[in-house]
Amino acid sequence: MINKKGTDKIISIYWFVILIIVAGGIFAMVSVFYGSPYDVRAIEAELLTNKIADCLSYGGGLDKELFIDADVLKGFKENFLELCKINFNVEEKFENEPQYYLKIGVFAIDSLNTPAVSLVEGNRNLVASCNVQEDKEFEKLAKCNKRKLYSTLNDQQYLIEILSIVKKTQENVK
């Protein structure tokens, strides 16, 4: 009788230990799954491109507000980012290394090799990441999004090339 009591005690302690192990396992599973960040850099770059496209061209025509002379395509205004309501501000830890890059080239239809107007903003060092971004080995590099757009200004036809790059690796890749 005494021996049976002892066995029961050991078994109940055993069950507690198993319970703790299982609970620990479930905790580990949940923390591993939710602790791993979603990689949204490609989408962020796509969003940035869309935002710029939306700012540059509306209803099939170039936004006259963005260019110095309303009738002739002269260039982007100095406060382009402000006008397009874009800011490259990031968390303090990234202050020394900008996490975004933006390149816009506006080509006239008769001169597709040299841009009539171009704009470059952000960290130029990120451009090198674009060629290897599909490679899994280099997933910690920045993500690029390059799109081409057609727009008009009065009777003139313009082709726009937008390249957006987002780094922010620390927050997107573990």
Add this chain to the structure above:
Amino acid sequence: MLNKRAQLSDAMTWIIATLAIIIILVIFVFASQVIAKAKEISSLKSIEGGSSNLEVDLIEKKNAFAFEKNKNNELKIKEWLNENE
């Protein structure tokens, strides 16, 4: 002697059961790590449009508007737009 053997086999059952639980847990933790690495949002359309076919790419829409305004050099422009570098 017989009693001792029975006790040993009883203990073995518990040990194997415990090991099985631990191994299954480890497999599950490992699997969740693999699934966690694979989780991603592939494109903007999957957020904005879901499974809807009505969602059209914003840039495509803008190009279509521009072509409505001016269709000159359409072929040349389309070629340039589809050109990959």
